[in-house]
Amino acid sequence: MAELSRRQLLGASAGSLVFSLPAFANTTPNTFIAARIWPAQAYTRITLESPNKVKFKSFTLEKPHRLVVDIENVAMSDILINLGKKVQKSDPYVSNIRVGQKDSQTVRVVVDLKAPTLPQVFLLNPVANFKHRMVMDIYPAYGADDDPILALLNGKKQEQAKANDKKAPPQIAQKDDKKDDKKASEPDAIQPQKRRPIIMVDAGHGGEDPGAISPNGLKEKDVVLAIARLAKTKLEELGYIVKMTRNEDVFIPLKKRTEMAKKAQADLFISIHADSVKNNPNARGTGVYALSAKGATDEAARLLAESQNESDIIGGIEMSHNKDVNSVLVDMMQNQTINDSLRLGRLVLNQLGKFNKAKTEVIQANFVVLRTPEIPSILVETAFLSNAEDEALLRSTDFRQKVAQAIAEGVKQYLNIAVLARR
Ligand SMILES: [Zn+2]
Known part of the structure; x- marks a missing residue:
């Protein structure tokens, strides 16, 4: 009897709850937490x-x-x-x-x-x-013409690269087999084969995505944005045009970041991150990454599947309608880009190794942000947020300045002997 009455009691209270929300009698309502x-x-x-x-x-x-x-x-x-x-x-x-x-x-x-x-x-x-x-x-919907995401959404063509060409050099040789035609007719104009290199600086993560978080609560998204802003300043001091995938605390999807680099007609893409490993607080130091051949092969296949946008995908090379030829062209371009990325990566890594423990070689990995076939791209893991010594470095302005300076110096050395894409 006692058993039954308790059940009746429970039933009665549960029942009164249900009847106070009659619409949800048959389904438990979801709740935002x-x-x-x-x-x-x-x-x-x-x-x-x-x-x-x-x-x-x-x-x-x-x-x-x-x-x-x-x-x-x-x-x-x-x-x-x-x-x-x-x-x-x-x-x-x-x-x-x-x-x-x-x-x-x-x-x-x-x-x-x-x-x-x-x-x-x-x-x-x-x-x-x-x-x-x-x-x-x-x-x-409008009024933010500088915003690359909006530009992507609206399918607008961005003209900033052209506008930027009018500013001052440093001038860098560019492949251009028609330069002789122009020289005679435009003696005073800025020579079309010379232009300022465009660097896309990518601060990892942002907004809803904090990236790694140190035991003391330092967030990767904040550290890397600070370093990216310093890198922008250093690179601009060297005369380059610098764009950022984000310059605020906002989430940008990986694929969008590479699309922004393409739209900006970037010559180089540099992604800045801070590493973290579970269960190994001793792991520390700086690493630089470039795309692996595996990643390149996958991307080539994916790009070919998206061949509606052929001319956008392969800057400077006209896509053939023959899929096999396309595949060879993408592979050739990607292989060259990987070689360039590795060279850039080594130069930046050399600089970073001067003031922090660093890996001896550029590591190749299949990161989405490194997959743009026509833009040499590297990803810098500045230091480990999971390591106390590295975390202290990442907090310090001095270290952030040094990382920014190292990136700028590596880029300068790379571009001193690089041939920019013709466009
Ligand atoms: Zn990261």
Whole structure:
């Protein structure tokens, strides 16, 4: 009897809970357990994290501009109610977020926007420490012509490389078999075969993706951005044009980073990271990476599959319609690019080895950001965040300056005898 009455008691209390939320009588509602907003000039990201996958519908409204997202079977919670409080005044695109119960089954999130935008709403599966995420990325619709992500979204052609050509040298020889034609007719103009090299500096990670985190809480995304900014300054002092894949705390997908380098017509791509290993706090020092032949082969195959954009993929070489010929051309270009990347990597590694423990050789690996066939690319693992000695270095301005200087010096030595791509 006692057994039964206890069960009846439990049943009664559970029942009263269910009846207070009648719409969810048959399914357990999902709950958001975390909300984050990453405002940035490139785009603002709003992330809602939940234990289970959510279902949503989204659309935009004008006058005023709004993004509306209806999320099904999600319980109203403080995280949602307080979402608007997380919006920063300085957010370039979001002015406020309002959340309400649309009907008994649906929560409506309204993102008030400061300008016309191109929002993208999508789901991410659990990874690392993250559970299911619903992501709202708010891209500017116009007015940010310098933004490479926007340019990619809009399919715009960027003209900055041409504009930059008008600035002062250092001049570097460029393959150009037509230079003699131009010389006679344009005696005072900047000679077309001379131009300033363009360097794409890539600070790893950012925004939602912190990269490695040291035991003391130093985040890779912050360290590498600081070093990237210093490297930009040092490279500009040498007269090069420098672009950055990010210059703020924003997440940029790997593939986007290489696309930005292509769009900017970069001559070199330098990705900056800080390493970390589990269970080996003694591992420390600097390493430089270039693409492995395996990675190159995979990429060649992938590029060929995407041959709708043939002329973009292979700068300077016209794609044949014969797939076998294309494959040979991509391989040839990639092999040359890997050789160039290795040479650049060795020069940078030599410089880095002057003030920190460093690997003796450039390591070849299959990193996505190193796969652009026409742009020599290296990835610098500056030091280990998982090592106490290296972490102290990564915190210090002196070490960051030295790394930036080493990268700039390596690039200078490389470009002193490099032949830039003709374009
Ligand atoms: Zn990294």
